[in-house]
Amino acid sequence: MSKRVAFSMAALIAAPIAVLTLSLILRPQTTAPKAPGNEVQREKWNNVPPPKSAYAGKKSAPPPRRDISGIWDAAAEDGGRQVSGALEHPAFFSRGKGPNGRADQNGEGSEGGYTDETGIVHPLPYTPLGLAALKANKPSGPGVRQVPSALANDPADHCDPLGFPYMELYELRTLNLVQTAKQVILLSPYYGNYRVIWTDGRPFPKDPEPRWNGYSVGKWVDDYTFVVETVGLNPKSWLDHAGRPHSEDLRVEERFHRVDHDNMELTVTINDPKMYTQPWLGLNKFPLHLQPPDFDIPELLCSPSEMAAYNRDIGDVVVPEQK
Numbered sequence: 001m002s003k004r005v006a007f008s009m010a011a012l013i014a015a016p017i018a019v020l021t022l023s024l025i026l027r028p029q030t031t032a033p034k035a036p037g038n039e040v041q042r043e044k045w046n047n048v049p050p051p052k053s054a055y056a057g058k059k060s061a062p063p064p065r066r067d068i069s070g071i072w073d074a075a076a077e078d079g080g081r082q083v084s085g086a087l088e089h090p091a092f093f094s095r096g097k098g099p100n101g102r103a104d105q106n107g108e109g110s111e112g113g114y115t116d117e118t119g120i121v122h123p124l125p126y127t128p129l130g131l132a133a134l135k136a137n138k139p140s141g142p143g144v145r146q147v148p149s150a151l152a153n154d155p156a157d158h159c160d161p162l163g164f165p166y167m168e169l170y171e172l173r174t175l176n177l178v179q180t181a182k183q184v185i186l187l188s189p190y191y192g193n194y195r196v197i198w199t200d201g202r203p204f205p206k207d208p209e210p211r212w213n214g215y216s217v218g219k220w221v222d223d224y225t226f227v228v229e230t231v232g233l234n235p236k237s238w239l240d241h242a243g244r245p246h247s248e249d250l251r252v253e254e255r256f257h258r259v260d261h262d263n264m265e266l267t268v269t270i271n272d273p274k275m276y277t278q279p280w281l282g283l284n285k286f287p288l289h290l291q292p293p294d295f296d297i298p299e300l301l302c303s304p305s306e307m308a309a310y311n312r313d314i315g316d317v318v319v320p321e322q323k
């Protein structure tokens with residue numbers, strides 16, 4: 001069973017145990033009434049994005065030039081909540097049996113009990129050092145390597161900073177992108193995370209002191225594609241919820257491609273020669289949907305005291321081993 005992050009909203013802590021293996025899903029506090037013209041009237045605070053189906057077939061105007069600002073949502077049904085590892089490389093088997101011949105749960109990502117990822121749907125190209133580092137990380141799942149919550153060592157389970165790119169390869173929710181003359185500021189509600197992406201042409205520091213979110217610089221490669229490079233990332237963080245490791249040499253590329261006025265695609269490439277023999281995609285043209293400019297993003301902070309209470313009452317219970 002996966003630990004749920006203890007957020008500052010007490011009502012969320014009381015959510016049913018049955019859904020603890022999933023990420024926190026916020027729900028509207030009230031039912032939104034319909035206004036004249038069948039338009040849905042939203043609350044002004046703690047807005048909940050529409051489901052993926054709301055975007056289907058919706059026509060959009062051409063995109064503005066060199067502009068990715070706005071409030072962008074990663075619809076849950078598109079895979080923004082990547083609880084079994086980065087979307088392009090989930091840590092579970094295809095349907096059928098695992099590599100040891102044990103009958104597993106039809107590739108749903110909740111098999112558990114394996115020391116490595118041999119046999120997963122889209123395996124990663126680990127180096128020997130990377131494979132050793134992977135085995136040292138104990139994710140709470142769901143996934144082929146999941147362990148009971150009490151044995152997990154996910155930094156997020158202790159309210160440590162998520163870091164980058166974990167924040168995009170685990171709980172990619174609603175993002176607020178703010179552009180200024182020299183920066184793009186990325187605000188994420190999950191753990192109250194934020195990043196500053198410099199666009200003033202500065203080089204990376206020669207000997208960067210590690211940061212949870214690293215050092216990011218961005219540039220436009222054409223009128224609708226903004227590319228960000230990030231280095232200097234703290235190796236204490238994980239890449240995703242499956243415990244994929246990284247070294248201090250990690251370099252991450254984000255490619256924000258504005259498709260039209262209301263839609264954007266995000267591609268995330270991981271490049272860490274110490275841990276992986278070749279670069280790999282965490283997200284590939286992942287769809288982001290523009291929200292109204294008055295959309296209010298709910299607060300999703302990690303509270304150490306509430307996390308401790310959760311661990312004491314629920315999270316640190318060791319479940320029996322599978323037979």
